[in-house]
Amino acid sequence: AQTVTQSQPEMSVQEAETxxxxxxxxxxxxxxxxxxxxxxxxxxxxxxxxxxxxKQQNAxxxxxxxxxxxxxxxxxLKISDSxxxxxxxxxxxxxxxxxxxxxxxxxxxxxxxxx
Amino acid sequence: xVKVTQSSRYLVKRTGxxxxxxxxxxxxxxxxxxxxxxxxxxxxxxxxxxxxxxKEKGDIPEGYSVSREKKERFSLILESASTNQTSMYLxxxxxxxxxYEQYFGPGTRLTVT
Numbered sequence: 001a002q003t004v005t006q007s008q009p010e011m012s013v014q015e016a017e018t019x020x021x022x023x024x025x026x027x028x029x030x031x032x033x034x035x036x037x038x039x040x041x042x043x044x045x046x047x048x049x050x051x052x053x054x055k056q057q058n059a060x061x062x063x064x065x066x067x068x069x070x071x072x073x074x075x076x077l078k079i080s081d082s083x084x085x086x087x088x089x090x091x092x093x094x095x096x097x098x099x100x101x102x103x104x105x106x107x108x109x110x111x112x113x114x115x
Numbered sequence: 116x117v118k119v120t121q122s123s124r125y126l127v128k129r130t131g132x133x134x135x136x137x138x139x140x141x142x143x144x145x146x147x148x149x150x151x152x153x154x155x156x157x158x159x160x161x162x163x164x165x166x167x168x169x170k171e172k173g174d175i176p177e178g179y180s181v182s183r184e185k186k187e188r189f190s191l192i193l194e195s196a197s198t199n200q201t202s203m204y205l206x207x208x209x210x211x212x213x214x215y216e217q218y219f220g221p222g223t224r225l226t227v228t
Contacts, residue, residue: 045219
């Protein structure tokens with residue numbers, strides 16, 4: 001079974017700073033997807049960024065980028081030039097592309113951006 | 116835009132009651148999921164469905180059942196609510212195998228007293 005671990009329950013940074021959220025996972029699969037989802041306060045969960053395991057290049061979406069280290073089974077999210085709207089719970093998630101395509105989530109990191 | 120709606124944002128029920136949580140999606144998605152979210156545990160999969168009348172157990176199905184009579188609607192049923200089922204419940208949907216992204220509803224915060 002796959003497991004996902006986020007070791008930082010809470011983080012807090014000042015607006016405009018760069019912040020990195022950590023995620024490690026455990027799997028015996030070679031082909032899989034990794035995701036970061038964002039859950040703003042009282043709002044719906046949305047997908048921030050995804051990474052396919054077969055791709056060596058790290059994914060980037062505007063101010064969001066990942067550092068994917070397949071051998072180390074590490075998948076961190078970097079938020080550059082952080083904004084107040086980035087305040088949210090962030091979840092790291094794993095998915096096998098075959099079968100039911102279920103998401104396995106980490107425990108979450110509560111990120112607060114301070115003005 | 117994909118829209119996933121849940122019947123209630125907040126719900127308070129008594130121990131032993133039968134509870135229905137409804138989820139509706141408007142994008143003709145094949146796959147639908149029910150998760151519960153608890154602090155420090157993240158989201159855990161309860162049940163999922165990949166087609167009408169088809170369902171599979173997730174990681175924590177005990178005490179729950181589901182129903183999918185129509186493609187757009189996926190119901191989570193607590194047969195006899197207990198206090199340890201107090202939680203946030205999230206529904207999600209996705210297109211079949213060709214797409215990876217799950218779209219989430221706003222969640223239902225259920226309190227069982």
